[in-house]
Amino acid sequence: MAFIYGFEMMWMGKDSLFTGWRGPIMRWMGGIPITRSSSNNVVEQTIEKFNTSDRLVIAIPPEGTRSKVTAWKTGFYYIALGAKIPIALAFIDYTKKTGGFLSTFHPTGDAEKDIAHIRACYSGIDGKYPDQCIVH
Template structure:
């Protein structure tokens, strides 16, 4: 079992789900799609990643959809005094300065933790990018887990799940299929 997070802490998780539902409604947001109930492991991509508000909205949407998940973030946000809080919120630190194999390390986490669901931004940054980083795909493919297609649409105040994608082992072809889901949001 992975360490406790805000998604698995009794009472608090129920309160945070209620709070998320109320805040999303008050802000005029609609949550769409559903998270497959029997899915134990996945890489959830949240796209497009354009603002610091993506994290709070993504977490509220995750609570609304009853999606207990983890997310990866740059290691600098896990330093004192907020490191414990970030981990409790489901964060897994990534040192983007050191040359390390993030893909293999994350695939190994899927082997160790049978209920691991990791949210990642395929762009790898909030800046405008011309192409997505391939790590999310290689993690899902290497671990043999599906990719859940999450989205946030600020213009129309909605977010949720577009579908589930199973990799076929050909990154270029699969990426074209995945990105077709996101065309309306890019």
């Protein structure tokens, strides 16, 4: 879809996905390796990428795909706030075998309130590993 509409589609993934023979393929597919163990200004770098691109979409994978989480990381929120762009709330509901977009959301700067609102939007949607997720 992004190609059809002329968007540059990128996605963020754990840096270990980009090692060996997979690295060039992942980058060709729009992957951006993220080193999550260090503070390397990912938010600022991503905001700058938005500021220098005319038509950019970045997909940020959800929390809880490999282990249980107790809180969401907030980088996605601060990227959208800093780049002055909306957050498209997408979902895949594994129980109902459906997926799509719920809505778009414009961050207000009140992170606590905004993230509580976003979490509420996902109520009743089951990810692949619902026992590892904090939203229900």
